Amino acid sequence: MKKNTVTVNILYNSEKLYERFESAFHSIAEIYIKCTPIDISNIEVKKSKENIFVEFDYNSLELEYEYEFEEGAVKEKASLPNGDIVDSFMEFWIKWVVEGFFKEELKVDTKHTEITFNEVDGKKTM
Template sequence: MLNRNNAVCVEILTNNDNLFERFENAFRSIAKTYIECTPVDVSNIEFEKTKSHIIVSYNYNSLVLEIAFKCEEGSIQQKASLPNGEIVDSFMEFWIKWAVEGFFLDELEVESKHTDITFSDKDVMKTI
């Protein structure tokens, strides 16, 4: 089952030249490297720009979790299919925050709903 209309909102702090295009390219690169290789199936990533925000919307499929373990009776394998809206939303927000922190720190800020990331840099703690 394909789930739609999930989005992460990014506030534009400073609208520099080609900000929208640079952010889209940076996030697509991160998605290709760090999201496509996971079992989280995110598709149709789209970017929309308003006057003060960039909205990253996406679709996702249900997540199937599998476990396999050995016990006295032999091997056991189990599967569970989860409606993973919260998981995918957290996952996408996490990687969008990393893109912003790495490349757009002075230009963008993620409107956080699901994840907090704390950095420690030479005795300075910062949570995004």
């Protein structure tokens, strides 16, 4: 397991911001992250005066695909010890939490993925 971090910048420190963000992110993690084949554990939310840090451990990601030849199915596997995919995945969900609940108060320090939202009839789309 490798410890990694996504940094969230505090733009405006509103009342109980840290507690609200931690609660929102753990709820999202329980619903949308733990059900994936990506093995993320030990999610911790820490704070400083200007930042919130989401720290997490992860195992290497196992990828698998299957294709058919005339003589039968062939399965291929790959292990990716590089954490860029997992980091992007976590950054994506943290950005969704920020965009959904804390847009005026927080900003994610982007390393891997950028999410663009468009307003259509008052609804956000990607």
